Amino acid sequence: MADAEFVQGMTPFLRESLGVYGDEVLTSAAVAGAGAGAEVGRELLRTTHRRVDERGREGLKEAVREAAAEPGNEDALGVLRQEIRRALRKHPELEGELAALLPSGGGTTVIASGARSIAAGGNIGIAITGDGHGSSKR
Numbered sequence: 001m002a003d004a005e006f007v008q009g010m011t012p013f014l015r016e017s018l019g020v021y022g023d024e025v026l027t028s029a030a031v032a033g034a035g036a037g038a039e040v041g042r043e044l045l046r047t048t049h050r051r052v053d054e055r056g057r058e059g060l061k062e063a064v065r066e067a068a069a070e071p072g073n074e075d076a077l078g079v080l081r082q083e084i085r086r087a088l089r090k091h092p093e094l095e096g097e098l099a100a101l102l103p104s105g106g107g108t109t110v111i112a113s114g115a116r117s118i119a120a121g122g123n124i125g126i127a128i129t130g131d132g133h134g135s136s137k138r
Contacts, residue, residue: 010041010084011081015077017042020038020042023065025045026049040101044084048060048098049061056083059083060084063080067079
C-alpha cells in the first residue's frame with residue numbers, strides 16, 4: 001500500500017498539471033509547451049482514472065474539479081491526493097505504474113511554475129526575482 005509520502009511526492013506534478021489543463025486534465029490531449037511536470041501530473045491522474053471503477057472515477061473527477069477551481073487551496077489538493085491513495089489501496093499494482101511515471105534521478109525533483117519562479121535543488125544562496133534588481137540606479 002502506498003504511503004502518504006509517495007502520494008505527497010506527486011503534489012508538484014498534480015499542481016502543475018491542474019494549472020495547465022484545469023478540470024480538463026483527465027480528458028485533454030497534451031498541450032504543446034506544457035512542460036514536463038504538467039505532463040507527468042496529467043499522466044498520473046489519467047492512469048489512476050483508467051484503473052479505478054466508476055465510483056472511483058467519479059470521486060477523482062470531483063476532486064480534480066474542486067482542486068482546479070481553487071488553485072491555491074491546499075485542502076482541495078489534499079482531497080485529490082486522498083482519492084489517489086484510495087485508488088492505490090484498492091489497486092496495489094497501481095503504485096508501480098505511478099512510480100514508473102515519476103522522474104527518477106536518485107535526487108530531488110524541483111519544479112518552478114509561474115512568473116518569476118526559481119527552482120533550486122539545493123542551497124544556491126540569495127535568489128531575487130522581480131523587476132529592477134541589479135540595475136545601477138540608486
